[in-house]
Structures are given as structure tokens and as C-alpha cells.
Amino acid sequence: MKVAVPAIGRPRFTALPPLSLYVHIPWCVRKCPYCDFNSHEARGDPPEGAYVDALLADLEFALPAIWGRKVATVFIGGGTPSLFSAAAIDRLLAGVRARLPLTPDAEITLEANPGTFERDRFAGFKAAGVNRLSLGIQSFDDAHLGALGRIHDAREARAAAEAALSIFGNVNFDLMYALPEQTVAQAQADVATALECGPPHLSFYHLTLEPNTLFHRHPPPLPDDDAAADIEDAVHAALADAGYGRYETSAFARPGHESRHNLNYWQFGDYLGIGAGAHSKLSLPDRVFRQVRWKQPQQYLEQVGRGLPLQEETAVTRDDIGFEFMLNALRLTAGVTAASFAERTGYPLAIVERELADAVSRGLLDGNPATIRPTALGRRFLNDLQALFLRDGGRDVVTAPLVRWEPAAPAGR
Numbered sequence: 001m002k003v004a005v006p007a008i009g010r011p012r013f014t015a016l017p018p019l020s021l022y023v024h025i026p027w028c029v030r031k032c033p034y035c036d037f038n039s040h041e042a043r044g045d046p047p048e049g050a051y052v053d054a055l056l057a058d059l060e061f062a063l064p065a066i067w068g069r070k071v072a073t074v075f076i077g078g079g080t081p082s083l084f085s086a087a088a089i090d091r092l093l094a095g096v097r098a099r100l101p102l103t104p105d106a107e108i109t110l111e112a113n114p115g116t117f118e119r120d121r122f123a124g125f126k127a128a129g130v131n132r133l134s135l136g137i138q139s140f141d142d143a144h145l146g147a148l149g150r151i152h153d154a155r156e157a158r159a160a161a162e163a164a165l166s167i168f169g170n171v172n173f174d175l176m177y178a179l180p181e182q183t184v185a186q187a188q189a190d191v192a193t194a195l196e197c198g199p200p201h202l203s204f205y206h207l208t209l210e211p212n213t214l215f216h217r218h219p220p221p222l223p224d225d226d227a228a229a230d231i232e233d234a235v236h237a238a239l240a241d242a243g244y245g246r247y248e249t250s251a252f253a254r255p256g257h258e259s260r261h262n263l264n265y266w267q268f269g270d271y272l273g274i275g276a277g278a279h280s281k282l283s284l285p286d287r288v289f290r291q292v293r294w295k296q297p298q299q300y301l302e303q304v305g306r307g308l309p310l311q312e313e314t315a316v317t318r319d320d321i322g323f324e325f326m327l328n329a330l331r332l333t334a335g336v337t338a339a340s341f342a343e344r345t346g347y348p349l350a351i352v353e354r355e356l357a358d359a360v361s362r363g364l365l366d367g368n369p370a371t372i373r374p375t376a377l378g379r380r381f382l383n384d385l386q387a388l389f390l391r392d393g394g395r396d397v398v399t400a401p402l403v404r405w406e407p408a409a410p411a412g413r
């Protein structure tokens, strides 16, 4: 039966989506040449005291939009949050708990760089309430770490990996592949070392040349498409053999160890992002909107001091929401239930009925009406599949100034 779709309209939620909190810490020891995240060289000690004050003030301003809602995951990302002292992270988490109802089993992740590893400080992060560590290993090969401009070598990566596992147990390693001049054997050696350490979760990213990075201006000698595909196949096969399920495009986990925070992004849950340049996607009973905080750390500190943390706030329109939902959900190997579209967007699935039928007829989506799930072909041509849901539509600017709108950028990846 066809459902009539109103030409215009607002979302209607009977229950709001689950809510996560993202906290952005924008400083690093050094800027990596491939990185387009909002991260800035610290040049001395970052102003952690003033920044934690600003984060908590930012959270206070945001409370009316999320009043009474429970938070089941927190992700402290960057940048390099592990540059901060354990006392600063403790004050941050105590301040978050005093203002937000965290569930008793909340997943609290902190991103760390092996070049900033100190056992006592990391034990302090755990004592502060961090119960999951995401370690930016990138590679276990000295030549590749050098080519990536990393501040740590292979020995430090390995030592940080082992210590992180002994302190937290619940650890993710970020690794990248298709590195400059990388061979299949070298990528396999990286996977083998990671598997020897045995973290419950691994993120394997294809190194991409992002605009506004040094690598974009001066590209290194990367493997060509065929060589990169061979490396990818070898990496994925080794992870599957070792019992890690590929539950998302770049995320692999032992059963039951999927990242709850990232799953909430991909399942189109809500998230409040606080800190410099952080993105939020929030729902109210009759609207969905996005926010972006001021991006430059100094400007963010000043604007929060004036009570104005937001650089931009825009409503997500009915024309955009189908694409935004699919941009996230179709990354998941298992897809999502068809019912979750209405639950998470506030609109009936009928608003994307034509696009869904098109994707099924092209063999990119599974034909089962109870799920929205990419086929193997759909996963391979994910960008094409997602693009089928793109529409030319206007966006409602809710508050000035409108500077730039960016699609959902799950800040923790």
C-alpha cells in the first residue's frame, strides 16, 4: 500500500533518539601532514584549565535543548585529548556527570596518541572514569610512521598498545593502510602485530588525501587503486580470519565489542558536540537541527566567554534528512531496520520510497522490506548508493550567522 506523503511538513517524534556526548580537544603535539581534523599544534602546554571551564560552560548553554535526556556514551576526541592531564579529564568528567544523567554503564572513550603515553597519566584517565581507550597507532612500521609524520616510532606504538590493554582492556587501535609505497606484505605485518596485541576493536582506515592538508599539496607516492585494493583485501581477510567482524566500512570488532558511541552516529542517533568546531545533531519533538561550534580554539574560548558558543545552527529539512540518514546507516554491514527510519528521522519511510526502489533495482540494496541493508555490491560502491538519496533542497537557516554547512562528520570516526 502506498502512503501519502505531504509535500511539506515537519518531523514528528513519539520518542527521541538515543543521545551521545562528543567532547572535542583541539590540540596536538604536531600537525600530521594527512590530517584534516580540527587539530592545532599546541606550541607549549595547552590551556587545559581555561578549556575545561569553557567546555562545562558550553555544556550548560546546551542543556535546555537536551533537558532530562540520558546519555549512554561519551567520546573525548581530537586532536589529542591524551595531552591533557588526568586531573583535567577528571574535572571534565565530574562536571559532565553533575550536569547530565549518564547511564550507570555509560561507555566513556578517550582518544590517545602513543607519543603522549605515560603509564601514570593513563591510569589517571581510568580513575577519572574513562573506560575505553582509542589509540592512534596508524602503523607498526618505522618507515611508514616517519612518512606519516607521526611523533612516535614502532617501539613506542607497541609499548603504548600493550600498556593501554593492560590498563583498560577495552581498547581500539586506529590503523591506516595504503600508506606511501606500502606493499601487501607490509600491511599484513601491521595487521599481524595488531592481532598479536589483541585489542577487542580495530579501526582500519584507507589513507585519503584530504583537501587543505600538506599531503594534498605535496602528494606522497601512494599505492595505485589496484595495489590499494589488494592491500585492502589482504587486511580484511586477515581480520576476518582472526574473528573480527567488519560491522562498519572501517570498523572491526570481536563480537560484543562494537563501539557503542560510533554505532549511535551510524544508527542516526542524536549527539551533542561541545568544544572547538564540534558538530551536533539534535532532535526535538517537531524538528531536527545541526549545530557547529566556533572552530579556532582561541575564538571558541572567547565566544564561550560571551555566552555564544555556536557558530552556526541549521534545521535539517525533509529534503535532506533521507540522505543524511543513509549516509550513516548504509555504512553498517547489517544495515538498520526499516522501522528505524521513522524512529530516527521523524518522517515516514515513504519519503524515500522511490530512492529505495531504485537502489534495490540496481542491486545495491537488499530487497527485504524489513531492513535497509546494503548488498555486497552496495558496500563496494557505497558512495554511489548514498548519492541516490541526495536531493536538491533548501536548508532553513535558524540563526545567523550562516557560515558553512557540512554534512554529518561523526567527530570520533
Ligand SMILES: C[S@@+](CC[C@H](N)C(=O)[O-])C[C@H]1O[C@@H](n2cnc3c(N)ncnc32)[C@H](O)[C@@H]1O
Pocket (backbone or CB within 6 Å): 034, 035, 036, 037, 077, 078, 079, 080, 111, 112, 113, 114, 135, 136, 137, 138, 174, 175, 176, 205, 206, 207, 208, 209, 210, 412, 413
Ligand atoms: C581524530 S584522529 C585522532 C587520533 C589521534 N589524534 C592520533 O592521531 O593519534 C582519528 C583517526 O582518524 C584517522 N585519520 C586521520 N586522517 C586520516 C586520513 N587522511 N585518512 C584516513 N584516516 C585518517 C587516523 O587513523 C586517526 O587515528
Ligand code: SF4
Pocket (backbone or CB within 6 Å): 027, 028, 030, 031, 032, 035, 036, 037, 039, 078, 079, 080, 113, 136
Ligand atoms: S592525526 Fe591525530 S595527532 Fe595527527 S594531527 Fe590529526 S588529530 Fe593530531
